[in-house]
Amino acid sequence: MTFFAIMNIGFDAKRAYHNNTGLGFFSRVLIRLLAEQFPEHGYYLFNPKPGKSFRPEQKNIYEVLPAAPLHRLFRAVWRSRWVTRDLQRLGINLYHGLSHEIPTGIPKTGIPSVVTIHDLFPEIYPEQYKPIDVKIYRAKLRYACRNATKIMAISEETKGHIIKTYGTPAEKIEVIYQSCAPAFTVIETAEKKAAVREKYGLPEAFFLHVGTIIERKNLLNICKALNSIRGDIPIPLVVVGNDGGFKDKVTAYLREVQLEDRVIFLSEQLALAGKKPFVETADLPALYQLATALIYPSYFEGFGMPIIEAMAGGVPVITSTTSCLPEIAGTAAWLADPDRPEEMAAGFRKIYEDASFAATMRQKGLENAQRFRPEVYAADVMKLYQSIL
Incomplete structure (x- = not known):
């Protein structure tokens, strides 16, 4: 049997404390899982400023804020x-950059590092970003891929992009699939689902889309698919996600085809009711499980976490034939060309009208979600850490 020494592991925790979208969820889930499943180690979260999004309860998690006046001034x-300097002062044995970057100069400290690369979108789709952001992202990505001890890619798709774009040796890159928060693997009670339905004013049946409202998430084509079935399938679409600059285009289409009453922008509806304009994390699993199906036909993703969050709760999924989404969904989802709303509409029809098919999809989804179990995820990451010490 091989025994490993107790480690002090440092994390770039900016997004864990301050980001409420995918990168923030990824950071919080991983840190909590590691601290729970490997409690012998110390987990040091380097956070540039106090935040409210993360309140870990484990006693082996320590927040580290900049202490020197100059460091607080230039966070x-x-x-x-x-x-x-703080990594060395605190005796950090390994540092993990959770989102595309590591500190400049870390190789000189002798502290080994891991960097998680979620995607290379600024390199592959620069037209989707501001020029200054592309320049900054590229610099950080290139430095991290060149100087980290190991790269943790979240899909084979991302690994391939890293090799092609930077010429990084394949053996330097480890593919470790993410896991959703353990709460999504719990099948909620009828009472909990009823309470969530009432709390958010949800209809009796609905299709669900989860994601920031940006062009690549493809909400416009989802609405076109919904329009094509409006006379046959009477249930609406519930959209959970903030506007990322694309909502006006979507709502203009809905007005044009007079479909506004069939698409519920949940944040907007909550705000109009005088409530907090977001779904509380504890309510998300039940919200997923109330849905007839999740529709997630993105053009490109680094992983596609909503697919696993839905499947883990037994919800049928419609997703894209592109990017890493077939890799993550396996054979458990209805795959549609993101440019062909009619293929999404066919998925809506099949799931809604064929109860046997929908039941099969739910079972396949539950089985596929086993590939991404939290305990498997945490063990794979810890194995990666131990491989470089």
């Missing part, structure tokens, strides 16, 4: 460069 520089 971004502390996070990207000066933090290396």
Whole structure:
């Protein structure tokens, strides 16, 4: 039997504390899972400023804020460069950059590092970003891929992009699939689902889309698919996600085809009712499980977490034939060309009208979700850590 020493593991925790979308969820889920399943180690979260999005309860998790006056004044520089002094001061054995970057100069400290690369979208689709953001992202990605001890890619698709774009040796990259939060694997009670339905004013039946309202998430084509079935399938679409600059285009289409009453923008509806304009994390599993199906036909994703969140709760999924989405969905989802709303509409019809088919999809989804079990995920990441020490 091989025994490993107790480690002090450092994390770039900016997004864990301050990001409420995918990168933030990824960071919080991983840190909590590691601290729970490997409690012998210490987990140090390097956070440039106090935040409210993360309140870990485990006693082996320690928040580290910039202490020196100069570091507090220039928090971004502390996070990207000066933090290396704190890594050495605290005896950090390994550092994990959770989202595309590691501190400049970390190789000189002798502390091994892992960087998680979720995607290379700024490299592959630069037209989707502001030029200054592309320049910054590229610099950070290139530095991290060149200088990290190991790269943790979240899909084979992302690994392939890293190799092609940077010429990184394949053996330097480990593909480790993410896991959803354990709460999504719990089948909620009828009482809990009824309470969530009432709390958010949800209809009796609905299709669900989860994601920021941006062009690549493809909400416009989802609405076109919904329009094509409006006379046959009477249930609406519930959209959970903030506007990322694309909502006006979607709502203009809905007005044009007079479909506004069939698409519920949940954040907007909650705000109009004088409530907080977001779904509380504890309510998300029940919200998924109330849905007839999740529709997630993105053009490109690094992973596609909503697919696993839905499948883990037994919800049928319609997703894309593109990017990493078939890799994550396996044979358990209805795959549609993201440019062909009629293929999405066919999925809506089949799931809604064929109860046997929908039941088979739910079972296949539950089985596929087993590939991404939390305990498997945490063990794979810890194995990666131990491989470089």
